[in-house]
Amino acid sequence: MPELPEVETVRRGLQPYLEGAVIERVEQRRPDLRFPFPDRFAERLESRRVTAVGRRAKYLTIHLDDGAVVISHLGMSGSWRIEMSGEAVIPGEFHYERSKAAAHDHVVFHLLTASGEHGRVVFNDPRRFGFMLLAEERLLDEHPSLSGLGVEPTGNSLDGELLSSLLRDKRAPLKAALLDQRLIAGLGNIYVCEALWRAGLSPLRSAGTIAGPPDKPDVRAEELATAIREVIFDAIAAGGSSLRDYVHADGSLGYFQHSFSVYDREGEPCLRAGCGGTVERIVQSGRSTFFCAACQR
Template sequence: MPELPEVETVKRGLAPTMEGARVARLELRRKDLRFPFPDAFSEKVSGRTIVGLGRRAKYLLVDLDDGNTLISHLGMSGSFRVEEGAASDTPGQFHHARSKDEKHDHVVFHLESPGGSRRVVYNDPRRFGFMDMARRADLAAHPFFRDLGPEPTGNELSAAYLAERFRDKAQPLKSALLDQKNIAGLGNIYVCEALWRSHLSPIRAAGTLVTASGKPKEKLNLLVASIRDVIADAIAAGGSSLRDHIQADGSLGYFQHSFSVYDRESQACGTPGCGGTVARIAQAGRATFYCAACQK
């Protein structure tokens, strides 16, 4: 599933085409994706001008000029592409093949702007993605967002904040980091990478990073810095480049090639002087990659 850096990459790729454009028509080629589309969805979006694109956790937000926001989640295999004129080929070179079967093109934004007419097409072979609408002023209270923790890129995420969340917790550290109520948008890949960078074991109790008085230990400060750094590096590289993820221009990011532990089972740990080997274990049904020699 695309993680926060992938969604941020898609947002930045779509912004030049979508921001300021008028939606001449929103074409729905089926009645649902993972969930049914909102009532009168096409009618509510058609004729509106897109005033901005945003992101919250792993959700793409499309703000309209009437105060409504279109909420999109890419699910497992969702992607957007931009088409202009009669051209229907997606530009860019793909590291992994993607579906070009038009039966998976489920939503089409027909856009008009001073630069001409374009189409933004949502393709989703597995249909685990979904779209919804809400008033922008009500987003914080929306069921998708009301329980989310702070963004891993924002100032609200701090060692002091996590100390409050982790105090006296016996929950494994990785599970605590994946809890969206603690941190919004942080997923399996980047948790593995951040834990490796901070030399922390995914199986240690989250509460061990907090003092008896509730203060963050130095290792928790290091973890917060590692989370920020790994997300920033992934965004700068254009996403993790997993099989079903593409950028809005059709190309793939290549941060995947820089992973230090994720999907590197049985390979040598990259920590200087470590000499350990990357192992794979299962935690709550998800694969965890880490080095037991240097991650304590």
């Protein structure tokens, strides 16, 4: 479920429970997900207090009081689930109902939260494309998973000038360039399709063709930068998109899927006023692209 808006939604859901909580125990239920877990992963987390829950692109970062950081990626099907005991802790006792693990529950963090409740946060991932790694906080930006990432679309720096410079001389299709995490970090298949529709740009055109000369960025780069930022902010405000899986850590759904203009709308009418076109589905580098050939040029 994971593009930037979904990961940000998960981060916001986990934050109230994780920040300030002590990780009393970690159940690591298999040796690997996409990658092997780090050596002694569970032991290295136990008795640590969580100081912050962050996000970089589509990665969650769980910061611990000893300077370690858990880097977690949700892959295609990863999700987190919060299970609280609902009871205040009685000192010296450890009790909450132990429910049976669900299928594909791979990691369970047993917590004592800052507000004094026992509970768990559970990582579930049927396809196991997700992963968890460990880094040192002071070296976080240099970690191999994060060091090559491009600009955050939620920051202030993504404007027409920067986007022009990122796309200039790129001959790859515009859609492929926007999916390249080294340029802009956090966009995925849904929001690239949606941003291109909002900007009225074809996913097929060569990326460099909207850059313009270095001294005068093309207005189309400006419009695309705006479209990217707006669609990401709109999606975050909607709690992300829930397609096949729940997004939120509390089990509730995002609702941005109701605002899709093109994604998953093959054969349906283009929603742009006066367009009259039909949304098409094509395949680019193995993934579906949804767009309107009539108004996206």
